Amino acid sequence: MGRPFVSRKAARFTESVIREMSRVCAQHGGINLAQGFPDFPAPAAMKEAAKRAIDADINQYAVTWGSPRLRAAIAARTSAYNRIATDAGANVTVCCGATESMIAALLAVLDPGDEVIVFEPFYENYGPDCILSGAVPRFVRLSPPEWSFDREELARAFGPKTRAIIINTPHNPTGKVFAREELEFIAGLCREHDALAITDEIYEYILYDGAEHVSIGALEGMSEHTVTISGLSKTWSATGWRVGWCVASEEITGAIRKTHDFLTVGAPAPLQEAAAEALAFDRAYFDGLAEDYRERRDLLASVLEETGFRVYLPGGSYYIMTDVGGLTDVDDVTFADQLVRDGGVATVPGSSFFHDPADGRTMIRFCFAKRRETLERAAEALRRRLG
Ligand SMILES: Cc1ncc(COP(=O)(O)O)c(C=O)c1O
Incomplete structure (x- = not known):
């Protein structure tokens, strides 16, 4: 057999887990709280x-x-x-x-x-x-x-x-x-x-x-x-x-x-x-952006706490990292997979943020760069599945 056509560099990493979660979510018609992009219009x-x-x-x-x-x-x-x-x-x-x-x-x-x-x-x-x-x-x-x-x-x-x-x-x-x-x-x-x-x-x-x-x-x-x-x-x-x-x-x-x-x-x-x-937008634009995200953060954080996630409240960015050790015995990848297939909510398994997957085994990341309606639909889905 000849040399593989794939370089040693390319063989050393896998496809993005986050984009993969977005694809699975689309297949199941789920709510995508996985990938970090807004579902509302640009200015x-x-x-x-x-x-x-x-x-x-x-x-x-x-x-x-x-x-x-x-x-x-x-x-x-x-x-x-x-x-x-x-x-x-x-x-x-x-x-x-x-x-x-x-x-x-x-x-x-x-x-x-x-x-x-x-x-x-x-x-x-x-x-x-x-x-x-x-x-x-x-x-x-x-x-x-x-x-x-x-x-x-x-x-x-x-x-x-x-x-x-x-x-x-x-x-x-x-x-x-x-x-x-x-x-x-x-x-x-x-x-x-x-x-x-x-x-x-x-x-x-x-x-x-x-x-x-x-x-x-x-x-x-x-x-x-x-x-x-x-x-x-x-x-x-x-x-x-x-x-x-x-x-x-x-x-x-x-x-x-x-x-x-x-x-x-x-x-x-x-x-x-x-x-x-x-x-060159003025200060009001940036202040308004942060305030809108704070409301979304608080909405999602309270639903996650209510449904049994351990929430690490973010000081910035538009993600909430959680620990699911108190909710399940399965690992993060299995949990995220079940949540999108049975619950209709896509998230990112914590292991994708660690070089040793074992270190993220109990973590799940949620993105809240979403319209209020999207977050409310996600809240209902989470309550149905876990509440
Ligand atoms: C920390 C961080 N850096 C960079 C990016 C990607 O930025 P860009 O769309 O400008 O390539 C992201 C997107 O999720 C991110 O979270």
């Missing part, structure tokens, strides 16, 4: 801007690293909100979503064998991202109920091969919002070990109960040590538009731009123009 003003851009024939490649107008809007927003001094010409790369931003950044800064620290549980893309970029992930545990990390464990994970640490705040799947002191501690380790912080801040405006979003790139001495990633998908409810961005030093930006160019050339040109308008 009307942003959609109108996209239509105008297409009518104005902005239909060809944009500048590969992002249309000047969008980069200017990103630079203004990142300077003001994230408190990172950002120059549109030197520091910004627009990519096809935060997803491409992350892999472009990793490919731009890592060499095979470099170690990357990843907090666990983690957003499932980071595992394959490390494999694709030839890096070796080192996992550091976030422990419930606060999803805090052990500072000594983190310090021990840093070593001579450490090139970067991936941070995600607010965090998927736990909803943890990293506190300033935690980020100061991480920043200290990055400076000491000359490592980069690659930080995925896609949920940066979805915050509850007075939580403060802190960007590690704004901390002292970190501007040269950080790649800050965000995008349109979550804050502007447009996961299908595929517009995201990286902010980094001029040197790193040069490497990310080249990598991005050869991965995808560029993000959709007319949607970049619309994104530029959306980034």
Whole structure:
């Protein structure tokens, strides 16, 4: 038999469990609380801007690293909100979503064998991202109920091969919002070990109960040590538009731009123009978004508690991580499968957020980026199945 046609890299990861759950949900006509996308419209003003851009024939490649107008809007927003001094010409790369931003950044800064620290549980893309970029992930545990990390464990994970640490705040799947002191501690380790912080801040405006979003790139001495990633998908409810961005030093930006160019050339040109308008929305838009999500969070959390889930209330993002140890003896994958087939509610088994599936065996993640009616239908289904 000849050599397999599948590369060793591709053989090392599986298809996304989250997207698989969405498919099973569609087959059963269920309510999808699995994948993180809203079932309500994107902002009307942003959609109108996209239509105008297409009518104005902005239909060809944009500048590969992002249309000047969008980069200017990103630079203004990142300077003001994230408190990172950002120059549109030197520091910004627009990519096809935060997803491409992350892999472009990793490919731009890592060499095979470099170690990357990843907090666990983690957003499932980071595992394959490390494999694709030839890096070796080192996992550091976030422990419930606060999803805090052990500072000594983190310090021990840093070593001579450490090139970067991936941070995600607010965090998927736990909803943890990293506190300033935690980020100061991480920043200290990055400076000491000359490592980069690659930080995925896609949920940066979805915050509850007075939580403060802190960007590690704004901390002292970190501007040269950080790649800050965000995008349109979550804050502007447009996961299908595929517009995201990286902010980094001029040197790193040069490497990310080249990598991005050869991965995808560029993000959709007319949607970049619309994104530029959306980034300039006023404060009321962002406050309203967070308040709407808080209501949805509280609705879902109370139903989950009522039906026997142990709820870890998120401080940010639009997920609720739960523990089902008190509800069932079966593992998370079996439980999630039963819940979608018999109960009609799709969720994500906790094991998809851990490198050792046993560690997520009693966890189930719910997404509440849904209309109130959808959440109420899910509540009824959960009460019928478990109540
Ligand atoms: C932490 C995190 N990063 C990135 C993404 C994907 O972002 P994008 O749609 O911009 O690629 C998601 C989507 O669920 C996410 O949860």
